[in-house]
Amino acid sequence: MAVLGAAGRMGSTTVRAVEAAPDLELVAALDATDDLAKVTAAGAQVAVDFTVPSVTEGNVHALVDAGVHAVVGTTGWDDASRARVRDHLADRPGVGVLIAPNFALGAVLTMAFAARAARWFESVEIVELHHPDKVDAPSGTAMHTAHAVAHARRAAGVAPSPDATEQSLDGARGALVDDVRVHAVRLRGLTAHEEVLLGNPGEQLTIRHDSFDRVSFMPGVLLAVRQMPSRPGLTVGLEHLLDLG
Numbered sequence: 001m002a003v004l005g006a007a008g009r010m011g012s013t014t015v016r017a018v019e020a021a022p023d024l025e026l027v028a029a030l031d032a033t034d035d036l037a038k039v040t041a042a043g044a045q046v047a048v049d050f051t052v053p054s055v056t057e058g059n060v061h062a063l064v065d066a067g068v069h070a071v072v073g074t075t076g077w078d079d080a081s082r083a084r085v086r087d088h089l090a091d092r093p094g095v096g097v098l099i100a101p102n103f104a105l106g107a108v109l110t111m112a113f114a115a116r117a118a119r120w121f122e123s124v125e126i127v128e129l130h131h132p133d134k135v136d137a138p139s140g141t142a143m144h145t146a147h148a149v150a151h152a153r154r155a156a157g158v159a160p161s162p163d164a165t166e167q168s169l170d171g172a173r174g175a176l177v178d179d180v181r182v183h184a185v186r187l188r189g190l191t192a193h194e195e196v197l198l199g200n201p202g203e204q205l206t207i208r209h210d211s212f213d214r215v216s217f218m219p220g221v222l223l224a225v226r227q228m229p230s231r232p233g234l235t236v237g238l239e240h241l242l243d244l245g
């Protein structure tokens with residue numbers, strides 16, 4: 001297999017995890033100046049992408065063209081970019097692509113629990129907290145959580161969260177993602193954290209996940225590397241590989 005973004009925080013952690021896995025062989029480790037052709041030249045069947053939002057879609061199309069399965073952890077995807085990959089895969093039967101905003105088991109469970117709870121609370125807001133070197137906000141995980149929560153609330157006929165704000169500074173109420181408020185904190189010392197706050201009169205439920213170390217993402221990454229060769233087409237979210245989707 002191959003790792004794209006191998007010199008980065010997640011890419012280097014993935015390289016170490018793959019090297020420690022007896023059933024996987026790392027044949028290519030690429031970073032920004034490397035030609036993607038090295039992936040096929042090395043005979044990789046699966047490539048993991050932990051690069052940057054501005055290049056990940058191009059990488060995936062090149063991998064699909066080369067018949068290489070892709071496990072994508074890079075964020076910054078939207079409906080349009082995912083649709084382009086889905087369309088491309090229609091011409092390449094047998095090739096699988098997973099785009100997952102978070103590979104940590106606890107984060108995937110947080111999203112599943114939040115979606116399950118969402119219909120039972122009048123208010124819901126999301127706070128994501130990350131290291132200050134992160135280039136995108138809100139996090140891909142928070143966006144995915146907001147869409148899942150919004151979908152569950154719409155399906156149950158629940159109104160958007162009440163909010164009487166008439167006057168506020170720009171950004172004070174966070175970003176509105178699919179009718180759910182998302183707040184992004186960037187703080188030295190943090191790794192990757194998310195809280196889903198659910199409120200009713202007289203009670204609050206907080207669902208919180210903390211990744212203290214990037215090793216927390218590795219079991220999910222390796223699971224996906226092993227499964228994608230038998231999952232053709234586009235899969236969005238690790239929850240589908242864990243039977244939680």
Ligand SMILES: NC(=O)C1=CN([C@@H]2O[C@H](COP(=O)(O)OP(=O)(O)OC[C@H]3O[C@@H](n4cnc5c(N)ncnc54)[C@H](O)[C@@H]3O)[C@@H](O)[C@H]2O)C=CC1
Binds near residue numbers: 005051073075076104
């Ligand atoms: N899905 C998940 O579980 C997780 C996803 N992420 C996401 O993964 C991405 C990477 O995060 P970090 O590793 O923290 O960033 P980073 O900045 O440490 O690493 C990115 C690496 O990609 C390299 N790169 C840039 N363009 C490239 C190209 N064209 N080809 C190959 N390599 C290229 C950079 O030189 C750098 O080494 C971000 O989008 C982040 O949000 C991060 C943690 C977990």
Ligand SMILES: O=C(O)C1=N[C@H](C(=O)O)C[C@H](O)C1
Binds near residue numbers: 102139141
């Ligand atoms: O950049 C990060 O660090 C992370 N990015 C992903 C995201 O945007 O959701 C996953 C995790 O939160 C860490």
